[in-house]
Amino acid sequence: VPVLVLNGPNLNLLGLREPGIYGKETLAAIEELCRETARAHGLTADCRQSNHEGVLIDAVHEARTAHRAIVINPAGYSHTSVALRDALAAVELPVVEVHLSNIHKREPFRHHSYVSAVADTVICGAGSHGYALALAHAATLVRGR
Ligand code: DQA
Secondary structure, three states: OOOEEEEEEHHHHHHOHHHHHOOOOOHHHHHHHHHHHHHHHHEEEEEEEOOOHHHHHHHHEEOOOOOOOOEOOOOOHHHOOHHHHHHHHHHHOOEEEEEEOOOOHOOOHOOOOHHHHHOOOEEEEOOHHHHHHHHHHHHHHHHOO
């Protein structure tokens, strides 16, 4: 059962970028964790990352026919992108939103995510473990459909 794991802008710099907030793990390590967790739950994780809003939107559109659920960390676009939110609403797949940090503990501009209103589930503040939780839950959502 294929699941799209989509990471947004600047997450390619994980490990180097503000490690006190986002942790020392690289994106490659997190993607490996996603693939392992997916496998353990009968899923396959198809991991992508882009710094470009339109590329993320295209990936969401492709998921409509290629995947059964979406796990997404929209990163900075969480707080700005109506277009990404609309794409997620359009594809009608189960959506799990993940943030490494607890966005509610941080600057006020991070407290609102446009994506949350179209996500089935939101996980934040669990660090990289949040991705493992997200994949496990995506399996439950897929089975519930
Ligand atoms: C983030 C939180 C966002 O506010 C920020 O812009 C990111 C990462 C997180 O995973 O904690 O880039 O989505």
